[in-house]
């Protein structure tokens with residue numbers, strides 16, 4: 460692998476571990492007040508948390524979303540978190556596989572064998588897809604994955620001195636890939652959120668699963684600010700460190716927009732992953748109530764793994780699932796579908812975010 464790319468990946472892991480990588484942007488998930496059901500008439504062991512994502516069955520609605528690869532340390536993180544995902548029946552994604560395009564041997568640091576989570580996803584940036592459209596299929600094959608996540612990260616690239624500056628052609632490239640891969644494609648943001656307008660453009664091109672990855676968790680503009688050598692990049696990173704659509708606002712508005720677009724007879728329901736600052740089972744339950752099919756977490760599993768190994772990561776995943784089960788019971792919801800339909804109160808400022816985001820006119824192209 461290019462030394463600079465390897466060094467950048469190593470720095471990303473170290474900097475993400477620091478508290479400042481989460482600047483404290485509000486996900487607005489706490490504005491979703493789930494309504495307590497004093498008479499649930501359910502047994503805890505009766506609550507069914509099983510979910511489906513990209514055609515694969517999961518035992519719990521959770522994805523350990525893409526983080527890393529390209530170094531030996533990253534390889535261990537991928538293998539052990541994938542082992543955990545297999546044990547607990549949840550989805551797993553590796554980090555950007557750009558390194559493999561430069562150095563085929565780097566695949567070893569993404570490969571998770573002998574682990575095999577129920578859903579295993581490769582990962583590549585949208586700009587790399589534009590430059591090398593054939594790479595996606597090859598990366599899926601090399602990893603032995605079920606499909607690929609194409610990530611959108613314009614804000615991070617703009618802060619990075621060595622980052623991309625040209626974001627043209629991504630929608631077309633994603634559209635071609637969506638036709639080829641069908642449900643084996645996820646398009647994700649990386650902590651700045653997907654708006655209803657962008658979601659509709661992607662879905663119109665055939666994308667069936669989106670990870671809205673909103674603001675409120677790991678901030679890549681902040682991480683690049685911390686990495687920056689030049690004063691100008693550092694200042695831009697600081698300025699944009701809280702940039703993005705709060706996770707709950709992105710999720711709720713995208714769900715409403717797509718439910719309108721995919722009204723009966725107009726096509727199948729689009730699956731949504733909610734990541735970006737999901738930290739507790741209450742966050743997860745609130746995201747599901749807002750319309751998420753699965754919640755995604757990155758930083759919490761990295762931190763658990765880097766401080767206490769696979770055992771600590773296992774404990775945090777199991778505790779998350781068990782607390783989610785308890786919350787579903789307290790909402791009187793025997794399943795995730797029931798939790799999505801359960802009563803809730805949307806408080807301010809999320810209510811006005813949802814109302815205003817839904818009102819923005821939708822056109823065939825991005826407003827300029």
Ligand SMILES: Cc1cc2nc3c(=O)[nH]c(=O)nc-3n(C[C@H](O)[C@H](O)[C@H](O)COP(=O)(O)O)c2cc1C
Nearest residue numbers: 475526554555610649672676677735736756757758
């Ligand atoms: C250390 C680290 C590395 C990441 N690298 C990638 C990546 O290579 N590709 C990608 O799609 N997302 C990447 N992400 C973004 C996450 O997948 C996720 O969208 C984002 O961090 C929000 O989730 P969180 O708040 O739970 O961390 C990375 C996140 C972390 C913490």
